[in-house]
Amino acid sequence: MNNASLVLEGGTFRTIFTSGILDAFLENNIEMPYIIGISAGAINACSYVSKQPERTFRTISTYRNDPRYMGWRNFLTEKSYFGLNFSYNILPNQLDFFDWQTFRKFDGEVEFGVTNALTGEAEYLDALTMDDECMMLRATCALPVLFPEIKINDTPYFDGGLADAVPIKRAEGKGYAKHIIILTRPPGYRKALDGQSKWVMRAFKKRYPEIAKSLATRAERYNATMDYIEQLEADGKAFVFRPPVPVASFEKNPKIMKITYDLGYRQMLSRKEELQAFLQG
Numbered sequence: 497m498n499n500a501s502l503v504l505e506g507g508t509f510r511t512i513f514t515s516g517i518l519d520a521f522l523e524n525n526i527e528m529p530y531i532i533g534i535s536a537g538a539i540n541a542c543s544y545v546s547k548q549p550e551r552t553f554r555t556i557s558t559y560r561n562d563p564r565y566m567g568w569r570n571f572l573t574e575k576s577y578f579g580l581n582f583s584y585n586i587l588p589n590q591l592d593f594f595d596w597q598t599f600r601k602f603d604g605e606v607e608f609g610v611t612n613a614l615t616g617e618a619e620y621l622d623a624l625t626m627d628d629e630c631m632m633l634r635a636t637c638a639l640p641v642l643f644p645e646i647k648i649n650d651t652p653y654f655d656g657g658l659a660d661a662v663p664i665k666r667a668e669g670k671g672y673a674k675h676i677i678i679l680t681r682p683p684g685y686r687k688a689l690d691g692q693s694k695w696v697m698r699a700f701k702k703r704y705p706e707i708a709k710s711l712a713t714r715a716e717r718y719n720a721t722m723d724y725i726e727q728l729e730a731d732g733k734a735f736v737f738r739p740p741v742p743v744a745s746f747e748k749n750p751k752i753m754k755i756t757y758d759l760g761y762r763q764m765l766s767r768k769e770e771l772q773a774f775l776q777g
Contacts, residue, residue: 500529502676505677506636509744509745509746512747513756517760521544530604530605535637538623545599546596553753556753559583566578588630610636611710613645613651613706640711643655662722679739682739683738685722687715687718693714696708735771
């Protein structure tokens with residue numbers, strides 16, 4: 497196992513790009529001792545750790561347009577755009593089986609980043625202790641408005657990307673000096689405080705004021721993290737994968753999904769020797 501961390505950005509279906517890279521990792525027996533995923537990046541981490549290539553891409557491409565998976569009707573029963581019971585229970589435990597045994601036997605550490613709804617601060621959960629209904633995954637993926645808050649041990653959580661979108665500092669704090677980072681935005685991307693975020697800030701200001709505050713500084717913090725990652729990359733401490741073109745967060749077209757997956761898969765294979773040199777250096 498290589499002595500480097502693996503850091504996975506979220507981004508809903510932008511992470512299909514991540515799926516292609518991680519499947520190429522599996523084919524080439526590339527394993528990391530420490531993996532941290534945010535939101536949909538955490539979903540990809542699961543199939544990577546359970547050694548189930550193509551599973552994440554298959555489930556997304558198969559069920560993306562299934563109303564049980566996502567759609568406004570789910571708000572009537574679960575207060576969520578995503579079908580929580582279907583996506584995080586029925587799908588992995590009845591339809592496209594997740595290999596819990598292999599996942600839990602992983603000889604390393606896996607963490608999911610979440611945002612504490614009461615403090616607005618990042619917390620990091622031990623993913624290998626996750627229950628069969630995937631409450632930790634629900635929490636790290638819980639985008640405000642599209643999801644309700646997800647409670648774990650009576651503490652409400654939202655999407656980990658609100659507090660720490662790309663947790664490179666967490667990986668450094670674990671003692672790793674080298675990092676493989678899979679981003680889901682193209683080179684040079686920087687975030688801006690958009691109208692949607694401002695609307696969510698107003699909607700959450702009374703019930704979860706710390707979430708509103710976190711949203712207010714999210715773009716600035718994200719951009720600072722990108723600057724830091726670029727410096728690590730220049731210093732030879734980070735190996736970064738990025739999609740060459742923008743990818744839609746809620747892509748519907750299966751053909752475009754496959755193209756996105758292939759972009760990640762082929763990018764990894766084309767940089768395989770470069771990656772091996774980075775890990776061995």
